[in-house]
Every structure is written in C-alpha cells, then in structure tokens.
Amino acid sequence: MRILIGAGGTGGHIYPALATAQTLLRAEAERHELHFVGAVGGMERELVAAAGLAFADYHEALAGPIHGVKPLRMASSLLKLAAGTVQSLGILRRIQPQVILLTGGWANFPVALAANLLRIPIVIYLPDIEPGLTIKVLQRFARKVALSAAPSLRFFPEGKAVITGYPLQADRLCADRAAALSYFELDPTRKTLLVFGGSRGARSINMALADSLERLLAAGLQIIHITGELDWARAQQQLGDLAGHAQYRAYAYLHAEMGLAFAAADLAICRAGASTLAELPAFALPAILVPYPYAWRYQKVNADYLSQRGAALRLDDEDMPAELGDLVLALFADEARLEQLRESSRALANRDGARNLARLLLETGRG
Template sequence: MNLSGKKLIMRLMISGGGTGGHVYPALAVVQTLDPAAEILWVGSVAGMEKSLVERADIPYQGISAAGLRGKNPLKQMAGLLKLGQGYLQSRSLLNNFKPDVLFVTGGYVCAPMTLAAYRRKIPILIYLPDIQPGQAIKFLSRYAAQVAVTAPPAQSYFPEGLTLVTGYPVRADLYTANALAARKRLNLDADRPVLLVFGGSQGARSINRTVAAPETLRRLLPQAQIIHVSGKLDADWTQAAREALPEA
C-alpha cells in the first residue's frame, strides 16, 4: 500500500529479440504505458532488435545469448558458455535496474534473463505472438506468473490457468496512418491497386525469389503497384532486380 501519497512509477524490464515478431508487440505495449514508467530493454549484443528499440527511444542493453540447436558438441558447449555469461550479465542488470516485472516476448536472449529474474523472485509475464510456442518459450513458461497469448488455440500448449487471451498488440500509429499520404510519400499512383509483399521483418527467401522472378513481375506489374519488403539479407539482389526492370 502506498501511504506516502506519491505516484508510484513502474519499472519494466523487457526481454526479447531475434525477429520482428518478438519486438513489435512489445513496442505496442510500451505505447500504452504511463510515460513516466521506467523501461529497460534487454536484447542480444548484436541482435536485430537493437536498432528497432533504440529508434523507439527505449534504453537498450545487450547481453550474451545463443541457442543450443544441433548435435555438434563444440557448438553446444559454446552456446552454454554464452548462456552462462548472459545469466551473469542478467543478474547484474537486475541488481542495477531493480524492475517490478519482467516482460518476455521470445528469442534466445530471454533464457538467461528469465532464469535470473526467477531467482530474484521478480514476476515474469510472457507474451506469445504465435499459436505454437518455440523451444525457448516452452521451457521458460514454467517460471512465468502468466502467459499472454494472441488466440485461444495457443492455450493448449500450456498448463490450465496459466494463460490469458489478450489478442495481438498493435502500435497506435497503424490506426492513424493515412493511405493517400502514404501513397504520396512512396510515389505511388493514387488510382492503381497496391500489392504489399512481406515475409516478416527479416524477409522470406522463398517469397523473395518468387516475387522478384521476371515471369512473376510480368504478370503482376500490369495489374498492380508492388511494395516488396525483402528484409536485409536479400536487399541487394532484390534491389538489383528492381533496377533491371524497364521504365514504366
């Protein structure tokens, strides 16, 4: 109970990364919080999430993290060493930041952070953006106070009573976007249909290859304007395919 009359300020630590699906929902949640809330995002040292989080003006701290996939014992040992290092770094961050709650969205970086928070008896809330949880979330859910899920089918992967159906958090700016202004900004014809091709924040190579193929473009371009979000890994060759197109 707060008897001082002073406003309590929440200290929230967020951990997640590796893909946009682990980042954008948490960014949407942050937009709904009291602006006075103190937030620290913990991702991996070289994670793709770093630029997205810093672009949103959220303090970011990187720790060591790695998966344990594969059968190569040397790679598994290297992964364990990184996770151990990440655990020690997580403990240090918790000691310094002293969060009221840890919000976890997925990715290897969540493992050391969640284990360290559990040892400190800090409440852990997991959000699952997908229907089926990955290995990390399956393992870490045993330490969570609650798991928020996008849709009811995801509840079957967790013990009864642990989950809460919340839907998918959407950033506020997506509701206020103006279609005509966006077309003007992207230099698109206001009267022609627009086809958006999007394979996730890092792209999907099979989709990229199909869409950028000359025979595909010959069929699609007479019917619509195409916005192709390729992801960084395929950006160079998809851009080259774009530049090779004849002028309209």
C-alpha cells in the first residue's frame, strides 16, 4: 500500500510517526511504499534521517503557525499555508497515496487541505490527552482519529476515535537494564536519576538540576543528564568542575540510545510532552513531571493524567528551583513510595501502540 506520513513540530509528534513507519516496513504479509512529508526547515528532516528508515522519498511543504502569533507573522503563515497547499497537491498527485497519517502540528495543515480536495482518506493521531486547535481543525478532514488514552475520547464524535496507544519505537522497547547501565558505565549498586527536557531541551530544568547537583551526587546518586542541544554549552559552563564528576553523565541529545537511558533509570525528571504518556509506563519509570509553562496547557493535562493515576508527581516550573532537590532525595529515601509509583506506572503501559496504529491505517486505506 502507498502511504504518506506527515509529522512535524516536536519529537512528541515525529517519533510516533516513525514508530508506525517502522512497524509497517517490517510487515511480512504485505509490502508497503512509505513517503514522508514535513515542513520546510523543520526538525523532522534530521529525525527522519537519524531513524534510518527506508522511506521511498522525503518531501517538504511550506507551513507556518497561525494560532497565538502576532498579526505580521500570521499574514506570513497564511501565505505559507496557501503555497504549502499548492505544493502538497503536487506531492499527492505524484505519489497517489491510498491513505495519509498525520500526527498533528501546524506543519500538517497544507497536506490535510490538499488531501481533502483530492478525497484521500486521512488518519489523525493525537499524541496528547487533550487536542489543541490544530487537531480540532484537522479531525474534520479525517476518516479516523487515533488516541493515546481513553480520556481523549470525549473530544471527538462517537465512532470516529479509536484508542491505539502511543506508538513507541521498537528499538527503545528492547532496552535491557543491565546492558543500559553498562553502556553508560554506571554502577549497578547505585540509584540512577534521568533528567531530560524533551527534543528541544528545558533550560529551567537544567538550571534547577545544576543548583541541586552537588547535593544529589553527595547522596550517592548517579545521573544521566540530557541537556538539549540548544542549552548544552551553557549548562556545561554552569556546572563547572561537577560536569566531570564520576557519577554524572551529560549528553546534548540521545536518539536510539534513549531507550537505554529509560532502562537504566530509577527516577526521571522531565517535561510532560506526549511521549512521556507511553515511554515512562513502558519502562515502569516513576517521574517528577515539570509541565512546560509558556504554551497551551496540554503538558499540564498530560502531567495530571499520570499523576492522578499514581504514576508520577507533578512539579510546576515556578516551584522547581526551591523544591526539586528535596523532592528527589525524599523519593529515593522512601523505597516503598518509589515502588508504588513504579507499579502504578507499569499498570498504564501499552507497548502495542505502533502495531495498533499501523493496523488502523491499513484498514482505513482499504476502505
């Protein structure tokens, strides 16, 4: 089957698309021809290349954000939307896909408009618990909407939405704890803290960790810290001599190795982007979730989904500098509480998201 996949914006939108593509390409019963389309200048090109998947080709279409931007930028985005729709019409006419998967984000708008004009069936995937404006608009063009979790059903017409789970990349799921500790050269007798900020990093998390790092290391913890490429140099400079500590491992970003980081960790500190809904439960990993405070509320909703089910703790960004270090030490001092968080997280795990979404996509393409 000829399938076009459109994803862009953040890793939380791109990685589930790549995981679904990986599942489709590994299918033995049927061969599929996959094409990818992203926004001009988006981070998706780099992530698609890093995934090493056998896409037939990679396309780009102009796109720009419309919601929550200043009038001048909105005018520019509307022009890009018009041009991107024309570009997308050309791409779709050349490829003639039988079905299209879109994972949200403004980069999908031109493709969705073009597909609607050409009557090509669309499956929308909602990574987060609550849809943003883009998904709310795109779902009008979609045949089906795939969801990460049941609380999202209330936002869509009855019969249109299907719970598939969040698609996780197979190479992440096979990570083994012993192998992970060996890879990072960590001590299996010590507790491991994983700190990361998503595909773009999180400066406030990096700064709060730096303020508490000496205490955490003195308590015997070992730390895997993923700063994000944008904040790498500043974070390393702030840490000074601690950056070379024997119990501290710092990385600008991890791709395929991220599964090893999850497998090695006993506790995570991270944002509450879409991927946390699946990655943390898949590894039964307790977490302190710090929702990104400067955008629409979807990360707060994601954090509440996990925290209200006993799988994580929510710590707001403004409270983090004063509370993070004490909270981490308190959790590691209370093994019973950590184990309770771990079991609650494990209960939410769904490792079949990629397989379920791939099946829905093929069913929709066959009509």
